Amino acid sequence: MIQLQGITKFYAGSAGRVEALSGIDLKIDPGEIFGIIGRSGAGKSTLIRCINLLERPSEGHVLVAGRDLTVLDAAALRAARHEIGMIFQHFNLLSSRTVFDNVALPLELIGMTRSAIEERVTPLLDLVGLGDHRGRYPAQLSGGQKQRVGIARALASQPKVLLCDEATSALDPETTRSILALLRDINRRLGLTVVVITHEMQVIKDLCDRVAVLDGGRIIEQGDVFSVFTQPQMALTQTLIRDVIGHETPPGLLERLSQPHLADGAALRRLFFSGQSTDAPLISELSRRFSVDINILHGQIDEIRGRPFGSLLVLAKGEAAQLEAAWAWLAERDVRVEVAHVQ
Numbered sequence: 001m002i003q004l005q006g007i008t009k010f011y012a013g014s015a016g017r018v019e020a021l022s023g024i025d026l027k028i029d030p031g032e033i034f035g036i037i038g039r040s041g042a043g044k045s046t047l048i049r050c051i052n053l054l055e056r057p058s059e060g061h062v063l064v065a066g067r068d069l070t071v072l073d074a075a076a077l078r079a080a081r082h083e084i085g086m087i088f089q090h091f092n093l094l095s096s097r098t099v100f101d102n103v104a105l106p107l108e109l110i111g112m113t114r115s116a117i118e119e120r121v122t123p124l125l126d127l128v129g130l131g132d133h134r135g136r137y138p139a140q141l142s143g144g145q146k147q148r149v150g151i152a153r154a155l156a157s158q159p160k161v162l163l164c165d166e167a168t169s170a171l172d173p174e175t176t177r178s179i180l181a182l183l184r185d186i187n188r189r190l191g192l193t194v195v196v197i198t199h200e201m202q203v204i205k206d207l208c209d210r211v212a213v214l215d216g217g218r219i220i221e222q223g224d225v226f227s228v229f230t231q232p233q234m235a236l237t238q239t240l241i242r243d244v245i246g247h248e249t250p251p252g253l254l255e256r257l258s259q260p261h262l263a264d265g266a267a268l269r270r271l272f273f274s275g276q277s278t279d280a281p282l283i284s285e286l287s288r289r290f291s292v293d294i295n296i297l298h299g300q301i302d303e304i305r306g307r308p309f310g311s312l313l314v315l316a317k318g319e320a321a322q323l324e325a326a327w328a329w330l331a332e333r334d335v336r337v338e339v340a341h342v343q
Ligand SMILES: Nc1ncnc2c1ncn2[C@@H]1O[C@H](COP(=O)(O)OP(=O)(O)OP(=O)(O)O)[C@@H](O)[C@H]1O
Pocket: 011, 012, 013, 018, 019, 020, 038, 039, 040, 041, 042, 043, 044, 045, 046, 047, 199
């Protein structure tokens, strides 16, 4: 549905030229929810704005539904943009217009009749749960309700693609969850391709099918969300994931572990479970089989779209050969074993 080919973007900065994006190649399939994550300044906003040419790439091509947007003239580009809806962090609603009239605006601009607009907008307001709020003004709405108006407005021109620019960053966690659930629902019902940029791995985990990690204007890692969460390759990805799934060792525990007597003669390991391995009583079996004592210090089991995964930090005591055999036995059962270090 979307193909980015060799996208590079330069800005003229006060200290010279800034290369915000460097040779981005990306393919996003029809109907999927694709997340792009990165730290501040990674180039996320620039990248998503290049998809509908709100920013024109300095080099490269943007294909949406098979059409190269970079070669279109102004009128053809305006028409092509009707196939690409967008929602924003700060909603971008017109304060002088009601909920209904905000959603109707893009349709008024293309000259649709009032009755056709009424027919299009009413079910959209129902879809986003604002059927009863059509006459209200933005100032009378909560943040979550404003974003629902933004979503309905983005869907008004019946796009094939929905771009979400930090759409939940201004919302509290509960409202974020409800907006993410709405986006998933819309994706399923309408078969819409959704592209999300965010700095929050939680949003990727709760919403996306696939993810790309952007750093310094380049994609450093991409894959389906479950694989990236369970087998992150790059240090930045590992850091971003740690923030979400609690692999970070609590400070109090770190301090206790740094006292020599506790970890003395014991092996500190982090065990990563995914899929089948989370349902099996592996730790108790390992303890019996290899005469190893396992002290579980910290851990968490979570799930992505119903598929469980997680990690445990354990302190294991036993004979060296038995311990080695125990780690190998776990690895055969799809448990990744890493030596854990206490700083
Ligand atoms: N209009 C501009 N003029 C000059 N430099 C810009 C402009 N817009 C962005 N940049 C620079 O390009 C780089 C990427 O910026 P961008 O806003 O795309 O990153 P981001 O990942 O979205 O960051 P954030 O999460 O903080 O919004 C940064 O170094 C930024 O300073």
